[in-house]
Amino acid sequence: MTCSRVDRTLDLLRTMLNSPENTLNEWFDSELVKAPLARLASELGGPPSEKTLAIGSMMMGLRHNPGMARPRGGTGALVDALVQMVKSHGGTILCDQQVERLLISADGRAEGVRVAGGQEYRARRGVISNIDAQRLFNDLMPAADAQAQAPGLQERLERRIVNNNxxxxxxxxxxxxxxxxxxxxxxxxxxxxxxxxxxxxxxxxxxxxxxxxxxxxxxxxxxxxxxxxxxxxxxxxxxxxxxxxxxxxxxxxxxxxxxxxxxxxxxxxxxxxxxxxxxxxxxxxxxxxxxxxxxxxxxxxxxxxxxLGVRKGNHYHIDMTLDQMVFLRPLPELANYQTPIDGLFLTGAGTHPGGSISGMPGRNCARVFLSHQAPLRYNLQEAGNWIKDRLQSVTGLGR
Ligand SMILES: Cc1cc2nc3c(=O)[nH]c(=O)nc-3n(C[C@H](O)[C@H](O)[C@H](O)COP(=O)(O)OP(=O)(O)OC[C@H]3O[C@@H](n4cnc5c(N)ncnc54)[C@H](O)[C@@H]3O)c2cc1C
CATH class of the missing domain: 3.90.660 (Polyamine Oxidase; Chain A, domain 2)
Known part of the structure; x- marks a missing residue:
């Protein structure tokens, strides 16, 4: 029987809501195949019977296409490369500085951080946080500041975000x-x-x-x-x-x-x-x-x-179930790398597309940050890149 496009889309949606276990049982009979695929699916941080984790059972396919890469010399080599890139652009990286407080100006703008020992660093263009929203808003901001800038957010983060132990x-x-x-x-x-x-x-x-x-x-x-x-x-x-x-x-x-x-x-x-x-x-x-x-x-x-300072040992910062993914990660109001506080941006494993060493939360957040600095120039540049890409794919030139 042939399926319409709508049926196929709904079928995909149905699969995404399902569990790895059900999906694997639908496609395979052999335990030798199903057990390791179920184990790979559980890398997302839940048992194979957990509904909405079916994407995990497709992980082996994604490993083949588009594939995986490892940095030569180990993951540390990737960090070294990023450090060099920052330095080559005149940036400075300070390590072993525990941020204890996010500094908010009188007019409600994120203006810097205070680290252990009392030293304060002021930001010219904004503050980007790589820790998850729960730690950022609930641990680094006094309740009164958070309530003034984002009423109810601390409680929503505390009660809605799930970490399953x-x-x-x-x-x-x-x-x-x-x-x-x-x-x-x-x-x-x-x-x-x-x-x-x-x-x-x-x-x-x-x-x-x-x-x-x-x-x-x-x-x-x-x-x-x-x-x-x-x-x-x-x-x-x-x-x-x-x-x-x-x-x-x-x-x-x-x-x-x-x-x-x-x-x-x-x-x-x-x-x-x-x-x-x-x-x-x-x-x-x-x-x-x-x-x-x-x-x-x-x-x-x-x-x-x-x-790492993560909550409940979660190296993905917050669980990777569908209710906390894509435009819902970590919460709908924080899902586009921006926050209710002007000049404060959010990235890292607690944002879309979640944990792993993909670089994507950082890349996406950088784009949002840049478009805030100079919206017109950034959007024109993005449009130019888009047109160039399309022309290259049509003409095959410049590849
Ligand atoms: C054993 C293991 C194996 C894994 N294997 C893979 C794999 O094969 N492939 C893969 O893609 N992913 C893997 N992962 C997952 C991946 O490592 C994480 O999802 C990813 O590192 C998250 O990166 P992040 O930068 O968002 O957050 P983090 O790595 O948690 O970095 C956040 C940083 O912020 C610092 N920090 C926290 N609080 C403060 C503060 N108040 N002030 C200053 N600094 C602070 C922390 O010290 C930390 O350095 C693995 C994880 C584990 C634990």
């Missing part, structure tokens, strides 16, 4: 040799991409439901594993490798409230025990793993929270 325990290892998946027809090039350890849809479901209930799913870990040195050997001494493992775990461990960092229950002892179990699981697949570990570093969801 799912965090990440990350293990980094230095390896004397590459993990070998002998029982799975090991070939070195199979390790160029990511390895998904997912035995069944049920296992993935449990692995991403328990953290939301405060329980560590380490009785049968499901993992996301990358060996970056297979693609880029420059990151380790010759013949040696680096490995990182991502294991979803609760931010707040149920029953352990008040212990460990931030009172989350993540003591050193708990962290190391969980890491041991995660490595045991990977060694079931790659038996040479344990003997090849030269050193390891484990970061618990609590430590990640301390390092």
């Amino acid at each position: 799912e965090g990440i325990l990350k293990i980094d290892c230095a390896l004397a040799e590459m993990p070998r998946f002998e029982a799975y027809n090991h070939r070195d090039q199979y390790l160029i991409g990511s390895v998904l350890i997912a035995d069944s849809m049920d296992q993935v479901q449990t692995a991403h439901t328990l953290p939301m209930q405060g329980v560590i799913p380490d009785h049968d870990p499901s993992l996301y594993v990358v060996v970056p040195t297979v693609l880029d050997p420059s990151m380790a001494p010759p013949g040696q490798h680096t490995l990182w493992i991502e294991f979803f775990a609760p931010y707040q461990i149920k029953g352990a409230e008040g212990t460990g960092p931030l009172g989350t229950g993540w003591t050193e002892e708990v962290k190391d025990k969980v890491a041991d179990r995660v490595l045991d699981k990977l060694a079931d697949y790659a038996p040479n793993l344990k003997q090849s570990v030269i050193a390891r570093r484990v970061e618990s969801p609590a430590e990640l929270t301390q390092r």
